[in-house]
Structures are given as structure tokens and as C-alpha cells.
Amino acid sequence: MSAIYDRSEVTRMIVSAKVRKGLKWADVAEQVGLSKEWTTAACLGQMTLTKEQAGIVGTIFDLSDEAIAWLQIVPYKGSLPTAVPTDPLIYRWYEIVSVYGTTIKELVHEEFGDGIMSAIDFSMDIDRQADPKGDRVKVVLSGKFLPYKTY
Amino acid sequence: MSAIYDRSEVTRMIVSAKVRKGLKWADVAEQVGLSKEWTTAACLGQMTLTKEQAGIVGTIFDLSDEAIAWLQIVPYKGSLPTAVPTDPLIYRWYEIVSVYGTTIKELVHEEFGDGIMSAIDFSMDIDRQADPKGDRVKVVLSGKFLPYKTY
Amino acid sequence: MSAIYDRSEVTRMIVSAKVRKGLKWADVAEQVGLSKEWTTAACLGQMTLTKEQAGIVGTIFDLSDEAIAWLQIVPYKGSLPTAVPTDPLIYRWYEIVSVYGTTIKELVHEEFGDGIMSAIDFSMDIDRQADPKGDRVKVVLSGKFLPYKTY
Amino acid sequence: MSAIYDRSEVTRMIVSAKVRKGLKWADVAEQVGLSKEWTTAACLGQMTLTKEQAGIVGTIFDLSDEAIAWLQIVPYKGSLPTAVPTDPLIYRWYEIVSVYGTTIKELVHEEFGDGIMSAIDFSMDIDRQADPKGDRVKVVLSGKFLPYKTY
Amino acid sequence: MSAIYDRSEVTRMIVSAKVRKGLKWADVAEQVGLSKEWTTAACLGQMTLTKEQAGIVGTIFDLSDEAIAWLQIVPYKGSLPTAVPTDPLIYRWYEIVSVYGTTIKELVHEEFGDGIMSAIDFSMDIDRQADPKGDRVKVVLSGKFLPYKTY
Amino acid sequence: MSAIYDRSEVTRMIVSAKVRKGLKWADVAEQVGLSKEWTTAACLGQMTLTKEQAGIVGTIFDLSDEAIAWLQIVPYKGSLPTAVPTDPLIYRWYEIVSVYGTTIKELVHEEFGDGIMSAIDFSMDIDRQADPKGDRVKVVLSGKFLPYKTY
Amino acid sequence: MSAIYDRSEVTRMIVSAKVRKGLKWADVAEQVGLSKEWTTAACLGQMTLTKEQAGIVGTIFDLSDEAIAWLQIVPYKGSLPTAVPTDPLIYRWYEIVSVYGTTIKELVHEEFGDGIMSAIDFSMDIDRQADPKGDRVKVVLSGKFLPYKTY
């Protein structure tokens, strides 16, 4: 068996096994004991797993010890192949940033002053919101406000 | 007084008046009678106002009749000067799309099947979430799920 | 036989088999029971097939079970290698967007108000239009109008 | 009054007058005696008008003789500020090209052989299609098929 | 022998065989019975061959039946790896478009009115022009003029 | 009257005067005594005029002495606003370079060996070629072949 | 006097006044009572000033009340005109990120685990470091480590 040179190879192994086995991310998350959002991001090569988490994931997706070791290494993050995403689902998020970008900026600063909403001390929930006019995707983002400091 | 050729000129007039007068978006929204998110986006040139809404906004920001007419025209949307935003607050949102993009895609598809979360039949709430470890920015996004159809 | 890591590998298998076997998309569509436009897009990795549709496609193109499983997974969409297409046929469409872009925007908004023509709740027909001065390509696009909402 | 250096200045004058006067493209087209699609494109700086057409347009939008002369000059075409459009309505068209690009290519070639659909000997109709589930934008594109020749 | 997934693989086979066998494009063209310009473009993956032409080319370059089948499929056109070519010979052509672009536009429109010179109903001849001050490359381009139509 | 800072300002003056006066490039060229191709390129800011040529051009377009002085300065060349041209007429030339780029390269090298076709010691003729199936644009390019040297 | 539409206009006023008056950033910082690094960034449009700080800066650079109001508004950050900086001094910093980027990543993660060095809760000192072989620029960067969290 050949060596693994890159976390993205492990991501591809996981995605390939998931298709082959017909697994669901929600079930993977339950076994890992964390949210489906974090767990999916981790399996897709964006987060770092602990030894124990990596072991569970390895078992689920039939990974080798070397692949399990790679899951515990901090990955080079960024999951998209182009700066402007071509996939329609992901593009809609990019469009929200493009259309509402200055609005978000104004409102966060009006409420909090100069600073940012952290994308590190951050969590996300994605859920179905039943609606008679058609169900909705409800997303809750929560990020710590980090103020710019003077010095 | 010279003619207005572009909605972005009206946006600049609004922003300039807002600084001069020390106004708040939340107060503007209250006068318009809609959410602060939609109202701010509209004032920043991303949404179309009704005649009545445009009149209120025009009064608040001392706009000419011509500028008020422009507020009722559908604008060319997109609020950012570069494809990858340079402003740290807005970049963090771009980073969320970049890091979590494939995660969002997997989870929405797992829950809903093939389709997108609409960025048109869409609303956003941005609020302060008190937290002893440091307050957080809480954002709720709600977009109708639109399934791809076979034909 | 090695594992499949990516939907694009299945697309390549399909295209390769199509050349080898000398098949036509119209015939594939007929067997699948859907329009030639949707069926072709699905075979080229842009749409998600049901189990039954995937089975039919798999039989037509001699695909393995694993490849057939991949056809049922929502793909990362976007079929072109560059942001501005180099192929003359496809470029002409890009040119129509470039030259007529603001015209389309003005006329849709004049008729419908602010909103978009959906590219999801969308269908397309491509047909030959006989014409003594030279036959024409006739394309009918139909997308649901989705209005922006105030909130 | 200062000289006009560029067709885009005339476009801006027309758009500015249209907002000021509250005109509709359909009415402009009727006066010009051509389709609303061609007329709008022409007024937005993408087509060349005859002397007579330019005169009518000049009267509608209160243009100077110099501006009317510019309308009769072939413009440098391309109506969008960026290669990938940021406006959601226009982006959806770009997305159709991105997602269906290879599909369009396959089907046109299957029907006609190697060649292109002309974007020059071309016409477009944009209409409302009533639909109980929500009205639709119906677009008909018709372009002459131009075959590649061997030589 | 592994399957062929892409016309570019056939192009690479042809170029590789040409180097190995020391062939000339002019001789290939003579055997195909067409101009050296069209024949070379076809062999380099930019044109579609008939069954007979593909058979001749296949014999010349020792191609498999599968490769010969690919030659009869309309290729995804565009022969250069970057939008601005780095190769000095090809860059000089790009430079001609860059420096003379607006000149070409003015003169074609002055002579023909609004429209384009077709790149589809098009032929090209490249020849040596003996000159005592140093031989010259003489290129003749001939493309049908296609006028924009009003509708 | 304000100072001129840039050759492009003179180009804009010339184009503006040409529209106002309804002149033709062919007539300008005749007065200058050179080809219409070179003369147009020079007037559009891509070539350097002699004192005498600049004087003639200045008279034709009512230029100031300062503008006439600028015509005699070597310009920063490049006439297009984007790397990939959006104007359909000019794009077709770009497409020829894109589709035929490697063909041109192969055939020039087959005939001449390694080197380039000069874009400096270069001339171009653009003419109407009458054709019963529709008139054609005939373009003759002639550039000195410059061989790479070993040293 | 015309209205101010943009923080960048205030930055230009400050830089213009600084040249005219021959001021030093270190002296400005001393009057503001903060570090020269933060003060310079603020004057160059990257930080938000308090009312008092803005007043001091306004006095130093002879700014109008409107300009002083703008200094208290959170700016759209990003100080460079291109994604890859052309200025040699700034490029060297970009080069450090390019050459040492993966090194920085490895060492921070080895010491701290997965997370980032904050660019918000961040300070920078730039000083002269005397050295007999040629003085050195010594820069100390200090940013809070922010760990990624599981959830």
C-alpha cells in the first residue's frame, strides 16, 4: 500500500467509503458524539480530530492507521476549488456575502463597535424549518465578537 | 444640480448624510417599519424600495426627488469591491463559506436532497448574544429550500 | 478495480463509453424517460439521479455498482474548466450574457419587479428550427420568477 | 456643454432620463417600432441605431445632437462590470451556462454537428408565463446554426 | 490497454507519434486531402474529423480504434493553457489583437457596419513570403461578415 | 484650458471629434498618405506620428498644439480594457488565437524553424471580399520572421 | 465645500496635509497618546478613532468637522491596491507569507494546536535594531492564540 502525502487523500477516502457504504453524516456525528456540522467539516478535511475521534472515524470508514494519523494533523483549510464557487448551493452563500456584505458590516459595527465576528470561536447549526409555503433551511451562526484594540 | 446616473451615487449620498447626521440604521429601520437588516441593505443599494419607503428614506437623509426615484429602481446588486473581500469582518464570512462550504453542501443535501437554500426568499437576523466569556454575534439565516426538478 | 473518489470520474467513464459505443443522448433520455436536456446534464455530472434512473444509466454505459451509487449523490456542480469558457459554442452563450445582461435585467424587472428567474426550478428545451435561410437553434428557457421579499 | 467621449456616457444619460421621467422600455420599443429586447439593448449601449431610430430615442430621452450621433456609432460591446456577474438575476444566467454548458454543447452537436449557435444572427424574447404555482420567466433564444467548415 | 477519457489524450498521442516518427503536418494534410491549417488544427484537437479523415489520421499516427472514434467527436475547443499565452510566437498574435483590436473594430465597422467577422465560416493560410530583407510570414484570414440584425 | 496628462485623452478627443464631424478613417488615411490600418491605429493611440503626420491629424480633428505634441510621443500601447475582450468582433480574433494558437505555432515552426512572426515589422490589410454567399472580411497579415539565435 | 462620501477621501486629506506640513507619524502618535503603529494605521484609514482621538488628529491635519466625524466611523479595511502588492517594501512581507507560510502554520500548530493567531487582538512594534553589519528592521507581532473549538 502506498504512503499518504496529503490530508486531501484521506478526505477522498472518506467520501468514497461514504458513497460505497451509504452512510449519513448525522449518524457519523452521533458516533463521534459531536454536532453534525463540526463532524462533517472534520471528515471533509477542515478540522483536527483527537486520537479518540480519529479512531471512531477510522472505524466507520475503514481507514488505515496512517490515514487515522493524518486526521489528527491540523489540515491546510479551504474546501472549495475556486475563489468564486461554481456550485449553486454554495454560490448562494457567496451571494449573501456579496449582496449583504456591507449590511452585515454596518449592523455588527453599530451594535458592537469595530471588530469582527470570529470564524474560529464559532459554531453553526443547519436545520429544517417546516413551512406551509415550502420548508426552509434555517442556519444559526454564532461567533464571538472580537473587538479591535488600541495600543 | 447635476443629474444622477447610478444608484451607487445615491448610496454614497445616504452614507455621507448618515455620518454627518450621526444616525443609526436601527432607527432608520424603525421609521421605515421593516427589519434593520433589510432596511440597511436597501439603503446601501441592494434592495428596491416602494414609493412610500423611498419617501421616508429620502426625508431621513435629505435626498432630492431624483435620488428618491432611484431608490425605487431595481439596483445592480453586489456590494463589495473585490471578489475576495479585504475587510476583516466580511472576510470572516467569506472564510466560513470557504472552510464550511462543502460541509453546508453535504448537510443541506442530506436533509433536503438536491437543491439550494434560496438567497432571494431569504431573511437574516443579526443580534447580540450575551455570553459571560465574551458576547457573541448571533446570526439567523432563513432561506426557502428550492429543489432541483427533473423534467 | 480501484475505488472511485469523485463524481467527475463517473462522468469521464460515461463519456468514454458513449464514444466507444456510439450512443446518442436522445436515446439515453428516452430510456431514462425524461427530457434529453435533463438527462444529458445528469450524465455529465450536474444532476442527481434516483436509484432507478441510475440503474438504467449504469446499464447503458456498463457502469459498476460503485459508479451507479455515485450517480445518486448530489454532485459539486459547474461543468466548465474556466470562468470565461474557451469553447466557441459555449462562449456564444457567455457572450449573450455579457452583451444582453443588463437588457435581461431591465426587462425582467420591468415585467416582474425585483427578483430573479430561478435556475433551479428551471427547464430548457433545445431544438432545431427549420429555416430556409439556414436552420436555427431554438432554445426555450423557463424559470420560475422568485421575488425578493421585504422583512 | 462639454463634449461626449464615449458611448457609455450616452447610456448613462438615457438611464438617468428614464428614471427621472419614469419611462418603460416596452413603450420606448413601441415608439422605435422594434422588439423590446433589441431596443433595450440598443439604449443600453450594445446595438447600433439607424439615423431614424436614434432620432426617436433622442426625442424620448431629451438627448443632444451629439448624443444622437453617438447612438449611430457601433459601440464597444459588453454590458457587465466583471467577468463573473455579481447581480443575482444576471448570475443565474451565468450559472445556467456554467451548469448546463457541456449539456448545451452535446445536444447542439448531436443535432447539428460541429458548429455554433450564432449570437449575432440572433434574437431573444422574454415573456411572462402565467403559472398557478408561481409565474415563470419564459425566454426564447433563436440563433442561426453556423457549421464549421473544412478547407 | 486503458480507456480514453478525453480528446486531449488523443492529441497527446498524435503529437507524441509525430515526434517519434519525424512527420510533417504538410504531409499529413496532403494525405487527408485538406489544407495544412485545418488538418493541423484537427490533429491538435480543435476540429471534428469525418470517419474517413479519422481513419487516415489514425493510420498515419498508429492510433487505436477508440482514439479514431474520439477524432470524430466534436472537441471542447481552446488550445492554450493560459488566457494570456506565454509562448512568444503565439503571444505576438495576442499582442496584435491587443494593439490593433480597436483598429480592426473601426475598420470592419466602417466597411461593413455593425457585425462580426466569423471565426466559424473562416479559413486561414499561412505561407512564407520571400523578402530580401528577411523572409516574412504571410497570413491570410478570411471570415464571412455576419451583420447584427434588428428584430 | 487644462493640461493633457495622457495620450489616451488625445485618443478620446479624436474619437469624439470623429463622431461629431462624421469623418471616415479611410479619408483620414488618405490625407495622412498612409494605409488606413496604420493611420487608424495611430489615431487610436497605438502608433507614433511624425511632426508632419501629427499636424495633418491635428487639423482634421481640431486638436490643440499640446495634443499634437502628444501624438509624436511613443504611447503606452494596448487598446483593450480587459485581457479577454468582451466585444464580439474583437473576441472572434481572440478566439482564433485560442483555437488556432497551437496550429499557427506548429505551421510557422515547420516552415521556418524556431522563432516568431514579428508584430513590430508587421503590416495588416483589412478588405471586403465579395462573395455570392455573403461578403467576407479578408485580412492579410505580414510579419517578418525572426529566428531565435544560439549564442 | 463638497460633501465627503468615503473614508478614503479623509485618508487622502491626511496624507496630503502631512506632506505639505512635513509632519512625522511618531509625533502624531505622541499627541494621540498611542503607539505609532496603531496611530498610523488609523490615520491611513484602517482603524476607528474615538471622538477625542479624532479631534486631535483633526487639529493636527486641519480637517473639517465632517472629516473628523468620518474618522469615528468603522472603515472598510484593506490598504493595498492589488492582491499581490507591487511596492517592494510591502512585497517583501507578502514574500515572507508566501515562503514561510507553511512553516508558520506548522510551528504555531505544533505549539498551540489547531487555531489561529488573531489579527484583531493584535499589536505590532516596528523598530530600528542597530547592527554593525547594517541596521535591521525589528518587528514584533503579538496576537492572541484563538483555538478552534469542537461543538
Place this chain on the structure above:
Amino acid sequence: MSAIYDRSEVTRMIVSAKVRKGLKWADVAEQVGLSKEWTTAACLGQMTLTKEQAGIVGTIFDLSDEAIAWLQIVPYKGSLPTAVPTDPLIYRWYEIVSVYGTTIKELVHEEFGDGIMSAIDFSMDIDRQADPKGDRVKVVLSGKFLPYKTY
């Protein structure tokens, strides 16, 4: 065993072995006898090793003689896959350059005059700075000031 064509292959071997063996850069550096910053950069393909250093690194990571030879060849530098980095940790550094770029420029020039801070005669220290409010990453950069010369 196949030949090595590129330094990046050696980098991949080193990173792969590091994961497999669970090594730390600090320990590698200690064995090499240099700083962890330089050693890591060298192992990641950005610096050139002496024969002795390459031998030590080769032993640590089980490299072949050919790989050890490559470590002594000056590499093509640049460690990141995109011009704007997508990884959050590295992006924060890019953001510092973007936000503080003109500040750094002003302050270095105020202290030293025209010139640059060398990125060649340069060193970097990355350390943990204990802080009750959360530990900090402290980075010290030291680069020789190189003045522009007149000549």
C-alpha cells in the same frame, strides 16, 4: 524505485514520514542544530541544506540518497497554492499585510528612508507568550534594512 523529478516530491515524503512517525519540528531542528523556523522551512522545501544537514534530515525521515541530493538543490520557493491564502492561520498574516501594509511602509520609511526590510537576510522567531487573558503568539521578525541607492 522511480526517479524524483521535483523538490516538492521530497517535501511530500518528509511530511508523510513526519505524520507516520509522529515527529516534532522542534526535535528535528535540534538534531540539525539550527532554529526551528529555518529547519521547518527547509524541510518544507523553501531553503537549501548543506550536505551534512541534508544527511541528518535524510536519516530522520528515512529518505533515499536521491532525495537527500535534492535537499541540497536550491528550490523554487513559494509554499502556498493560491495568491490569496485560504487557510485561516495563514490568511491572518496576509490580512496583516493587507490592513497594515501602508502603515509598515510609512513607519519603515520614516525611520530609515527609502529602502526595504530584507526577506533574505532575515530571521523569524515564533514563540508562546503566556498571558492570563489567553496565551499569545509572539513573532519576532528581523530583516536587514537595505537602502535604495542613487547612481
Place this chain on the structure above:
Amino acid sequence: MSAIYDRSEVTRMIVSAKVRKGLKWADVAEQVGLSKEWTTAACLGQMTLTKEQAGIVGTIFDLSDEAIAWLQIVPYKGSLPTAVPTDPLIYRWYEIVSVYGTTIKELVHEEFGDGIMSAIDFSMDIDRQADPKGDRVKVVLSGKFLPYKTY
């Protein structure tokens, strides 16, 4: 008279005056007492002048005191409008870097080891080299070699 906000405005004043007065860079350089290469670069906004040099340049080009003050400020360097230059003369230099880039790298490293040729401690001479086969441009570049250091 309006304020100057940017060094590039001074550059434009100098270039405009140079055209108006018909001056030569060689003569300017002689008056400044430095090489024509450095002097031209300085006048074009790439170098910083001493008070005395700025005074001489100001007299030659009739600059205001404010413009003369700007000449003594370190400019934001980079003289070209695009990353890949469109001007044929300057492009040829870019082409040399593109074609010979790896050659230069190999030969400098073979002679000097790892490091760079300084572009700061650097001088350039551009001269005519008479040649019966056509005169040549002879350029001598001299840059200090700066070795990478281990630490």
C-alpha cells in the same frame, strides 16, 4: 489651486510638462547630476529625491512647492497598470523573465548558491550598441548578491 493627494499626480504633471516643453530625460539627468536611468525612474514616481534634487526637477518641470515636497516622499512603487504588461516594449522584458526565469535561477545559484540578486542595491545602464546588422539595445544590470542565511 487644488491640493495634491498622490505622487502619481506629480508624475503626470512631469510627463505633461515634458511633452509640452519637448525635454529629454538625458538632459534632465545631466542637470540632476545622476544617471539617466535613476533620474527617469525618480521623475516617473519610483524613487525618492533629496531636497536639492527635487528642487532641480521642480525648476525643470515648473512644479509647485507642494509638488516638490511630494518628490521627497517615498512613493508607492510599481509603474505598470496591469500584472502582465500590454505594451510591447515592456512585454518583451516580461517575456525574458517568463522564458529565461528558470535559467536565470539556475545560473545565479550555480555561481553564488542560494540567495537573490538585489533589486534595491541595484543599477541599470541602457545604451545603444552599434551593429552593422542593426543596432542593439544593450542593458547592463548590476545587483548585489544577497545570500540566504541559516539561523
Place this chain on the structure above:
Amino acid sequence: MSAIYDRSEVTRMIVSAKVRKGLKWADVAEQVGLSKEWTTAACLGQMTLTKEQAGIVGTIFDLSDEAIAWLQIVPYKGSLPTAVPTDPLIYRWYEIVSVYGTTIKELVHEEFGDGIMSAIDFSMDIDRQADPKGDRVKVVLSGKFLPYKTY
């Protein structure tokens, strides 16, 4: 042994053999009987070798007959992976073009009139220039001046 499809594969073979064998470009050049600059460029895939030269190079680097045949084919030139080079040594050359670009343009035109310095009829010498303050890289570029012609 598999077929060669591309000159870049031969370049990689040469570079790989050079590392394995510890050769120097200067020695290769001596055996070929040409300058080290041209020879290195040729070995790195930028120049075309004669049969005899290719044979010598093939012997030095143990190339197959097929690889030797490829050395005699005109390559697709351009040696760098990105438009703006990331390698510091090569970037400094790009920076020289960026900073001095307009200076070079002015001085060549002042001396020669409108035209270019050829990058084809061109030679380069790279040498060590001993200097007590630190040795320097001395580069002499010599390119034929090619004047633009009127026609």
C-alpha cells in the same frame, strides 16, 4: 517504457538526472559548445536544439532516443508556473520590470524612437562581479532594436 507526450517531461528528466549526477550547467554548456545561458535555457525546455546538440545533451543526461527527438522540436515556451513569480530570485526580476518598466520604455524610445528591444534576436550574460562591499550579479542583455514601421 512509456511514450513521451510533452517537452516538459524531458525537462524533468534532465533536471532529475542533473541532481542525481551532480552536474553543472557550465560544464554542460562547454560540451555543447555554446554559452551557459542559452544551453541552460535549452535544457530547461525553452530553446530548440540541433540534432548534434541534442545528441550531446542526451549523452550527458542519459536520455532515450525519443527524449532526444523531443529536444529538436520547438517547445511551447514559458518557464514559470504563475504570472507573477513566487520565487524570490525570479520575483526580483519581475520587480525590476514593474518598478523600472516605464523608465526602460522612456529611455529606449528617447534613444531609438518607437519600437522594441527584441527578445528573440537576444542574448544574455550572467556573471559574478567581484566587489569588496559584497559580490554582485552582473547581467548583460543585448537585443536588436526593431523599429515600428509605418505602411
